[in-house]
Amino acid sequence: MYSKHTEIFGILGYPLGHTLSPWIHNTLFKLSGYDGVYLVFENENWKQIGLKPLLDLGVKAVSVTIPFKEWAYSQANTVCETSKTMASSNTLLLRNGIEAVNTDGTGAIISIKQQNADLVNPTIEKKILVLGSGGSAKGILFSIGKELETNTSQQSIKRKVQMLARNSGTMSEIEQSLGKPKWLERTTKEEVAKNKDDYDLIIHTTPVGMKGVGGEPILDSHFFTKKHTLFDIVYNPLETDLVKEAKKKKAEIIPGYYMLLYQGIRQFELFTNITAKKKWIKQVESILFNQLKKRK
Known part of the structure; x- marks a missing residue:
């Protein structure tokens, strides 16, 4: 009433x-x-x-x-x-x-920590791979940065975050807005494929896989292993093709919703x-x- x-x-x-x-x-x-x-x-x-x-x-x-x-x-x-x-x-x-x-980035960080807080632990020598460089990526990267830098100096942060995106201009904008932190790097598809064991968390932020949106996923189906956690922020459909491929390889999944x-x-x-x-x-x-x- x-x-x-x-x-x-x-x-x-x-x-x-x-x-x-x-x-x-x-x-x-x-x-x-x-x-x-x-x-x-x-x-x-x-x-x-x-x-x-x-x-x-x-x-x-x-x-x-x-x-x-x-x-x-x-x-x-x-x-x-x-x-x-x-x-x-x-x-x-x-x-x-x-x-x-x-509150977008906050929502992402809570989602990740609910699954496994170690995935954003600055003292663990692993990498986070962020796919895409749009507004969602920017918000998530800002919040990851706050998480890594809280109670940890930039020099002490062992965890790296890598961006893989097609638009170098938007990647530059993100780097500038975050103050070019040491923990943030760019990478290439070739480097990612070669060093896939270095990553424990993959965050997909592009619209590819969303209902009504076509396009090829940035990563191929051979990338994932059971040591990876995939967070695809697309939530409609509940499972994108990328999520289905990762599940086949026994990767952990954080639901997009x-x-x-x-x-x-x-x-x-x-x-x-x-x-x-x-x-x-x-x-x-x-x-x-x-x-x-x-x-x-």
């Missing part, structure tokens, strides 16, 4: 026909007993419309998705460190002025100032999984 006291939240983007965010947030409002509702604000003209209609409506915060993350960042009075580095935000808090936050789940959990906590309980997260995970299964 909603009343005049019910707080309004939502997602801002275009198109939003298949968004799963309302399932995450409305479930969490119900489980936590928070008097809130999460709506879909779908429009392709947000840049022209601006935030005034939402502020007039009394909206307390919004999730922001493509193609408006860079625009959202530009609308804020206050920005978090991640947003500032990336010049991109997936969350706008509208309670006291406009605050821009980015985990990133969606945990970035949403972090947003809920920012929206409400309530820490999500583990049993709530389990319920939301189950709902997401079932919704995605229906979309095969």
